[in-house]
Amino acid sequence: MSWxxxxxxxxxxxxxxTPSFAFQAFLPDGSEYEFEEGDSVVFAAKRNKADPEPAVRIEADVKEKVIRFAEEDTKHLELGKYIWELSLNKSSGYRCTFIANKVLKLTVEVA
Structure with missing residues (x-):
């Protein structure tokens, strides 16, 4: 497995x-958040936290609760470590980062 x-x-x-992974979001009481119409979840990764824009940005499938990488998402990036997060974005403008400061490590592609 390559990931x-x-x-x-x-x-x-x-x-x-092109891996994919499932996610969940939880409310403060520990119950699972049920995504609503208009909700979006965004995976974003930066080389450094201070970078103004993410190097990778992927909108999740909120019905299936899955992040799916496409080849072009990481093909152009430098090898090494990135910091990633998942955020919930509501149509009202509310934004909540529910997974933060996690590591994405890109390794060499041989072919």
Whole structure:
């Protein structure tokens, strides 16, 4: 397998590969958040937290609760570590980062 998501949510993957992973969002009381019409979830990764724009930005499938990488999402990026997060964005403008400061490690593509 050319990618893995560890228990601590660290993602290791080969640059240019197309993995997918499931996610969940929880309310403060511990119950699972049920996504509503107009909700979007965005995966964003930056090389450095201070970077103005993410190097990777992927909109999730909120019905299936899955992030799907396409080849072009990482093919152009430098190898190494990135910091990633998942955020819930509501049509009202409300935004909540529900997974933050996790590591994405891109490794070499041989072919």
């Amino acid at each position: 893995v998501v560890h228990e601590d949510m660290k993602i290791e993957m080969t640059k240019g590969d």
